Amino acid sequence: MSAAAHIPSSTKGEGGAQEVRAPAGSRWMAYLLLLPGLLWLGVFFVLPLVQLGAVSLQSRWPDFPGYYYPDLNWHNYVQALTDYGPHFARSFVYAGLATLFAFVLAYPLAYAMAFKAGRWRGIMMICIIAPFFTSFILRTFAWAQILSDEGWVADVLNALHLLPGGQIINTPIAVVAGLTYNFLPFMVLPIYASLERADPRVIEAGGDLYANGLTTFRTVTLPMSMPGVLAGTLLTFIPAAGDFVNMELLGPQRGKMVGNVINDQFLAIPGGYPIAAALSFTLMAAILVMVFLYVRRFGTEELV
């Protein structure tokens, strides 16, 4: 996300167009410096991923629930998609809604912090980061209590006849609200970072060129903050699509998300590991494709 890394090389140094090649020795040094990172990725990312892939193709040991034998059982993937297609769709819809709501809430917040907050900026920043000091599960539990049937939120909304079912908790609304709440900081911070870097003189120039406030925002401010918006939407959507805690604690019995299905297959079903692994792989692939298309459509060169 750093713009500094992308300054064209021609502006660097006095050498001009002369191409410099690192000698072989320093290339070795570069590999050596990469080694800890590569090892880390190898041990904690590649290895588990390969293991997950292997498990997703295993078959159940007949008569011994919870035991498996190595196999190439592609049927696991077929079953994952046919049985749990709606759960994938639901996850993406809920995560998409949460991302949208988080964006709508986060943008004005980030804008205010970057341009209007003045000396309040630090306090606003603390307010956004402070929730991270307690565990995300505890905060979600707290919401479960606040939104419970006999809590004041439900009481007030019921008194105003705003709750058709008479309850908030254990509804999809609570789930989307929980997802929005939990991932909001991941949306605010990148947008804030890119707005804060924006040169206010460029925005002023919009006014000087007779653009009204809205046009300036649309043609100057928003494009300048796009890298932050893109990063924020990805940081919100990806974890929200795989989340199961909000659904578990705030959601209804019917209409689970794919994260809950994976959790159930791993933890509640004797012999569910292969399906759970196949579901995880499919989810990962689906998110990867969606992110790829999204970045190609909206991506700016400054991202990554």
Next chain:
Amino acid sequence: MTPFPGRTRRPLSPEAAAIVAAMPRLTRRTLLGTTAAAATGLALAACAPPEPPAPGGKATIDLPEDLSDQEKIINWSNWTAYLDVNEKTKKYPTLEGFMKETGIKVTYSEDIDDNDTYFAKVGPQLRAGQSIDRDLFTLTDWMAARVIREQLCQPLELAQMPNVVSNLLQPLKDVPFDPGRNYSVTWQSGFAGIGYNKNKVGRELKTLDDLWADDLKGRIVVLSEYRDTAALVMQAQGVDITSGWGKTEFENALAYIEEKIDEGYIRKVKGNSYMEDLTSGNALAGITWSGDIFILAYDTGDPSWTFAIPESGATLWSDNLMVPITSTHRRNAQQLIDYYYEPSVAAEVAAYVNYVCPVEGAQAEMEKIDPELAQSPWIFPTADFISENNIQAIRSLEPDEDSEFADMWSSRVMGN
């Protein structure tokens, strides 16, 4: 990576140059390729899953060396609301007594919410022979049967547990899954039936059908253990759960439960954490375990919490203390089991948990604590009470049936 201008590399000696030339050129592509190949090889080697014990079981089981003499500790996994507790000090009086008596430090964890989720967590580690940092866990009959069959628990030395030998109730001395009780000892037994708040519901709930009322819509929780919830439904549908039923009967029960969820009557299907929903007021009634409701009444100070056996009957189950195969403190654990089979200790626990006490002589001890509780059918049920109320134990399932039913339950009721 910027080169230092003017600095030249010292030329290599001819020998070194030859060696360098002979080495395969390491490019980024080959480096990544080699790493990936190595990782794949490693993972395939590491991920070969453990195999089940051979038919008939291993002739000898390798038990870990028992360190009970050197390490005076026990780590015990149990369910919530399953041991007497002092609300003020947050300590467990009977456990404190044991620690004082023996000098063994017990770490008590209420980390079992449901048999399946608990065992899904620790099972793979036990199968791989790894420590789960527990010396005692409390599992329901059917899960105990599975654990014994897979040889994932240690045989117990009954000779070291004289109280168990003399005080275990006669019918529990020989259970189908553990004849002679060589691997497991009953902790408590209990019933699954209807738990509700009589005040808030405003009437008595006597049958399962009473739960599906408009004013209770969305305020019902049921247990995630299908051997309780589906069994109660089968009983209501006139099925004898002790024998003879199969997939058809189970399907019927599932369809019934699915319908009640879809129509919005059942709010949640949960493990032991259903008590949170009853406490918070999200749920007013449900299919629950007997003792929990008495503890709820005690904890909330609201005596209108009521447990009822549906007219069609209820289930009876037991939870069993077992020592995981990788524990190194079996002898300490045996001492603890034996301690809880002293009638006075058992009575003290029963007076709090209100579950069926498996200890002979505890009823007499209970007279001293609370004569009324000594007559409680929830703690000391008579054979007549059991038969008159159609309280039954669900039949044991074959392993493949177990997987199939668990799949059906999970995909249609739990996660949909």
